[in-house]
Amino acid sequence: MGDTRWLDEREARAWRGMIGLQQRLTAVLERQLMQEAGLSGAEYTLLVPLSEAPGGVLRARDLGRVVGWERSRVSHQVTRMEKRGMVAREECGEDARGSMVRLTDAGRMAIAAAAPAHVVAVRRHFLGALTGTELDVIGAALDRVLERLPDNDG
Amino acid sequence: MGDTRWLDEREARAWRGMIGLQQRLTAVLERQLMQEAGLSGAEYTLLVPLSEAPGGVLRARDLGRVVGWERSRVSHQVTRMEKRGMVAREECGEDARGSMVRLTDAGRMAIAAAAPAHVVAVRRHFLGALTGTELDVIGAALDRVLERLPDNDG
């Protein structure tokens, strides 16, 4: 069983780049978000679709679909944000199983204050370091990788 | 203050690709690692440099440097792995402040069993979807982004 084909130079570089970036880039951006706006990455992620939804209300199921999270993850995060007053739970009229998540005024102010600086940071730390060609190549390549990934198992 | 320059089509695509991949790719790989080898991603990360170190021993400081983790993160993870018997702490002769981390036999067997399948999975889900040109472009681009990132603030 000693016939494993390890990564060559070129493969290792691209792979290390992906892993290293996943670690450091998100760390830098989340730190900035926390310092400048007092928001965690998870909070920002949920606040964006909520702020764009009509009335600032989304069903928990749909919120999860939009951001690609599972039910329990959404539920935990909404619980935490409810305690901080960014969001409120309401009953769902159409389906008694459902749960509605409503953006509070405090939540709306938080996301409005955080978003512009976050976009600047994304440009500053990621997009700004890339050429137009690289943007296209990376966009196309990563889309392809995403499509090939198994949905929820192997 | 309504003059924020949002992301255009091309930028958004590359950015969404990075974020989406960071989420799903690591999730897929960690699930596979856990199911096939009973190892978490964090465990795998520490076991690799330990298994390559002479004698299977590294100082905690150096272990942290190699994987790019802070002290407390290393300490917490070593504590968890110590409880599972993959690793053992020892005193450091050269520097009484230091702490040595030694790979146990169980730890060595775990990483030897896990590594080949993990490499296959990385190729299957990431590298295999990319052309040689894309590998080079991505490797070079992400290296450049990494170099421009602030070290710990900024």
Add this chain to the structure above:
DNA sequence: CCAGTGATGTTGACGCGTCACTCATTCCGC
């Protein structure tokens, strides 16, 4: 030698994410 500074490591609190489980409700074949 000694005080101050910096490096190393550990710990506790807290937020985040997954898994396994439970509960209520809706859907669907019959």
Add this chain to the structure above:
DNA sequence: GCGGAATGAGTGACGCGTCAACATCACTGG
């Protein structure tokens, strides 16, 4: 209708990661 599958949501346990605080030890200038 009815009973079982499927769906939507919440919970507790546990692992992971960061931050702040702390303790210990090394180094350096005087």
